[in-house]
Amino acid sequence: MDKVVPDAASAVADIPDGASIAVGGFGVVGVPHVLIRALQQQGATDLEVVSNNAGLEGQGLGLLLESRQIRKMVSSYVGENREFARQYLSGELEVELTPQGTLAEKLRAGGAGIPAFYTITGSGTQVAEGGIPWKYDSEGNVIASSPAKETRTLSFRGEENEYVLENSIATDFALVRAAVGDRLGNLRFHSSAQNFNPIAAQAGKVTIAEVEQLVEVGELAPDDIHLPGIYVHRVVALSAEEAAEKPIEKLTTREEAAS
Incomplete structure (x- = not known):
């Protein structure tokens, strides 16, 4: 079964208001940026999103927070996104904080059918x-x-x-990003992009993967497949420009030594 869809917009077109969505990535690594932007443009609201964190301001899930499309986050970390913290503390967003390892196991167990x-x-x-505290009012009361x-x-x-x-956690949809994918949905992730992507994909009833490189069936050796296609329902092949999008969470530089 060829699972490749024409573009990200068509891949997320049927995500309804109120859907629960598991999203892969950690910080800005392995985040399905293209699918998230497509979902922002699609406009679904009242979403419950399960993800380790919510990206940065203007990047990743930070976009959906800024457009007020997320009702609830199930996360481990608020940290680097000031808008995430502001919405939580001002009563605009419900946040279910969960220990990181427990969150990972909740997703894995959900995908494995363990309640x-x-x-x-x-x-x-x-x-x-x-x-x-999961939710505050505008006066700061829990x-x-x-x-x-x-x-x-x-x-x-x-x-x-x-x-x-x-x-455990099982969601209506899952959005993930992989380095390589084939037409059957078999995926290979690059380095630390394996973080939450495989378990998020397993937890979704409908899993959508954006892939930096699309290959034909058989080009991925069995030992190179990190997630079998049985967990993936739609594949979006990224353009060269989209695949090259690798934002840096914290850019650290040093002065060049004097010649």
């Missing part, structure tokens, strides 16, 4: 006990917070600890 899992992460903290989670004392590898039950 929930126990983890020691967050035991004895507000992650387990509840009370992490109007929604995380609930208490089920915990269980278990013996594992000879040690008894309290474990927290975490629900």
